Amino acid sequence: MEGETVKRLSMILMVAASSLVLVACGSNNKLGTNSGSNKTQLTGSDSSSNYQSLIKDGHYQVSKSSGVDDQQTSNQFNLQGFQHGLLDISKKEFSPDKYVFQEGQEISTETTQNWLGRKSKDNPDGLNPEQPKKKVVPEYLQQIDEQDYLQPEGGKMKLKGMTVGLGLNSIYYYTKEKYGAQYSKKLDSAEIEKQGKELANIVLARLRKQKDLKNIPIVIALYKAAPDDSLVGGNFFAYSVNNPGSDSVSSWNKIDQKNYVFPTTNGEKAPNANDETAFNQFKEKAQSYFPNLSGITAQAQYTNGSLTGMHIDVTTQFYSYTEINSFTQYLQTSAEKYLPQNTPIEINVGSTNGVQSYLSRSKNAKKFSAHVFNNY
Template identity: 60%
Template sequence: MKRLSVFIAAFASVFLLAACGDGGNSNSSSSKNSSSSETQLTGQSDSDYYQSVIKNGHYLTSKSRGVNVQQDSNQLNLKSFEAGLMNISKKQFSTSKYVFQEGQYVSTDTAEKWLGRKTKSNPEGLNPAGKATKTPLYLQQMDEQDFLTQDGNSLKMSGMTIGLGINSIYYYQKQAYGATYQMKLSDAEIKAQGKKMASEVLARLRKNKALKNIPIVIALYKQAPDDSLVGGNFFAYSVNNGSSTSVSNWKSINAQNYVFPVASGQKGPSNNSDENDFSNFKTQVQNFFPNLSGVTAQAQYINGSLTGMNVNITTQFYSQTEIISFTQYLQSTASKYLPTGIPIDITVGSTTGVQSFLSRDTNEKNFTFHIFNSY
């Protein structure tokens, strides 16, 4: 039930990362205090998730999250950016050793300056100087994640991850409220600009006394176009230990997102058996329950292998009994037809909101579900 619990928490708090589970193996939020009695930890309900910091009875929110060059029209970019950044952090900072804290070192004001163009009035801008119609904005968004360790009765800053979201398409207007034009950016251009900015960001962070000698991970993310039905992907990251002030070593990430069914003329994954499995599932579901507006899936691949799937089903159900029957049918049909050995989430919704949710973890055979009552 842990994936179901996490979904409900995220749904209720607008994608806030939180670990919700049974209290049997959880640490009480007051069981670990820092040197100040006003600093506490949330406790850890599952080893897949970090404990987080609470100060003065409040969860510390990020100072830079949500700061963009402009409003990102593709909300999936925002979600996959944050979730993917956390997965990269887990490779370097163990959930059993480190405590997670939302970014506290890059302020909103600083993030806005870094995301801007470099000008006389904004010398800190990471995007290149030039006219909007000729020189693209590369850096679209950024996020900071902090990681602390227990040091006696206190917590100390011990690691940081910075994510840089780079545009794949630059959208611009020649005049205010005029037509929107676009400039496609090549992969070589995206990588070169991202790596250049990463070294500059690292050098700036090292000027802070608290960040001089801690490992800093910098990850590069390729934004999906505004009209994409999936979010973008991280394509490289660098672990910078000690007091290094420039990035020298990069590790590539081969990740791709696809939408099932694959649209005509669009490229699908090399292994089409996954798409066929989904197609069989979709056929079974639509034949049994005709009152469906759509059945789609977002599938993520790492190094060519399917690593996860999010299925979205839009219904026209109004009866609670219909929702219950449909959810129960999905539980058995999904187990039979969808790929095994990967985490899968299925969201059933309508114009009125989410009606039910099903989930299966990597090593599980059966789906668990929750039905949202209409009262």
């Protein structure tokens, strides 16, 4: 931990010595004190495991590729999981101690739109296959997200690494005529993987043609989106680290990650049955507490067969402040007693009126912290 702080600090000092204004974490920052013409700041970070982000002229640089979505997936979990998962993969190659995060600025919005489209006379760059007449040919590529990783060099922040996520359909949704009924076709997992890896090669080769992307490491990760009606998002299943200069992927790393909903249905089984038992005990305790509790469900993420995160939603009817206050304390006691150890867990308590309280515990903590939202 101390080593990390020192590393972090030395990077901060290194940058501060340049002409940039940096915002270090902590209260002793210099936010907004620069009046130069090329005003660049960092957001600051709440922990050493979180990236600082670049701010230019007081404005956040939004992503050019993100949000451009071929099929306009209606599943928010896919969008969030895709971005969050990509950030986690990036951390393996571009440590938050050494790199600053910036939303993708290299692949333009227009390029993203073209790439996500079907190949055609008008769109020669389309990465989805041509559409022949009267035949269902699925599109595999659904979304692209680019993340940029910067380091200071010669008084400026320079692009020193990039991560690109390719989001792939697991189900192809289509209509036979405009505004017609929606049909769907389940795609084969092996074929999704094959298509994804071919697409990665094409994308990498295209990126290398851009001058400032020639000589940086580019990570490409493949994400299999969940169906539109899924209560959890999809999962990354492979990523490649491509050294500066290389324009085809030489090797893939497997990612073994999957999300489950508790209570499980349709005979689905989580990798570790104990986790669901623990959740069910917690759920039972909580539901007996109040006469009318609407529901308790969890999203559980497994990596390499072990639980690596849990998000629990407790849906209440509208309860009074004192009721939510007491209930939250009770949940805290029950969560510490029943829920699995050594994994980050967050619990949201809310009604249709919005969130009322929330509890969370980070990976290595023993106790949950709790907060009851308060209006005046």
